[in-house]
Amino acid sequence: MRHAKAEQVGPTDHQRALTPRGLEDAAAAGRWLAAEGIVAQAALVSAATRTRETWGALSDAAGWSLEAAFDEGLYAAGPETALDLVRAVADDTGVLVLLGHNPTMAYLAQMLDDGDGDPEALAAMAASGYPTSALSVFEVDAPWADLGVATARLTAFHVGRGA
Template identity: 65%
Template sequence: MSRQLVVMRHAKAEQAGPTDFDRPLAERGRLDGAAAGAWLAGEGITPDHALVSAALRTQETWAAVASGAGWSLSPELDRGLYAAGPETALDLVRLVDDRVERLVVIGHNPTMAVLAQVLDDGTGDADVAASMAGDFPTSAVAVFSYDGAWADLGEGTARLEAFHVGRA
């Protein structure tokens, strides 16, 4: 079964908050998140599941992306994704129900950047891979295709189809 996986870093957050976990998005982050959502919708991407870190800035990123894309999907919030390293984040994706065909994951760096790099099987467009390799800034979105069960997703098993940085 062909699946689609979107790996995204949260949008630009305020530098301060009551705690790091509770930092909200900056105004630029809300605008950039909506721009990323509009781009995803323009690419014909409509997820049937979203796995989002429970941190405030990632929740607000999801809200901005969903608004910009016109999606009404409620995300699955995961507190473990907040502090997850790449392997733990991959483990969380592996737990996604196999009925899900199109998944969006929104988390934090460096985890999302490393996850996107390790998933890439190297068979996609070299220019797209090169643009992703340079940086994975806030509102960065990597879109992968993957054939197989989520439980079998591993390093070098997904094809990088697109890379975009949402900017308003």
Template identity: 60%
Template sequence: MTDSTPRRLVVMRHARAEHSGPSDHERRLTDGGADDARAAGAWLAGLGLEPDHVLVSAALRTRETWEAVAEGAGWDDDATHDEGLYAAGPETALDLVRQSPADALTVVVVGHNPTMATLAQLLDDGEGDEEASNDLAGGFPTCAAAVLEVDDDWADLEEQSARLLAFHVSRA
């Protein structure tokens, strides 16, 4: 990487959603889930993060999660909605992150479990924040966000190549 500025990757699970909908793909957030997502946005903005690229599963609950996160953070809610991320396993999700624009310094990915939890754990090199690592190991509930620092280009992102800086579960 030519720029020495570290990159940040936020791996996030969607907020609480209704138990049913016309289809799984069309399940909406609960009111509490939307509140949690706005709180997550405020937390992320409080860390000084502002995304350059946002990758969101095409499912309704992930799109609504991102919209509420962006609202809570005061960010533009522009995002790339990816149908493949809806059913992606961790390897596919990692491949999608690798396709992020080379000049993006902060990338946010909003998806589903178990993929988001596994992706965060796969990327963590174990050299980051110990408390955050312990919290991450304890589970990845709805509206969980892992913030990782990446030294390499997105295209070169590999397993255990990022440091976990923070982990947070938003509950409004």
């Protein structure tokens, strides 16, 4: 998932906070995940303010009490580094939320897709430009350590937008 809409400026880029719209969009994404029956078992979240705030609104709206792992490295990670972080997740983790920044999240979603998933989700993801609050849901049939290019099936794509 890409973080929700953030302020254009902050004391530093790392400290940019979500806008009111961003908070509502993240909550809308959480409500969508709950409606889809998706329950996170682990979360790897960039340590930036906007991703922390996205996680808070998302997880609250989804009804999750899960503690996220906030990772400083995910803030500036490229897609290969983000993939390495996912590969280090415990094999007994069934559902993982990865929450970070663009262009990394968009590139990673494209890299992981094996082309055999939901055609409507794939078309929506490709056409979207991966805006703020975009999330891609994948099925993975291998241990996290074996995750690589074209090893996951896209099952859903959604952009959280509040009322």
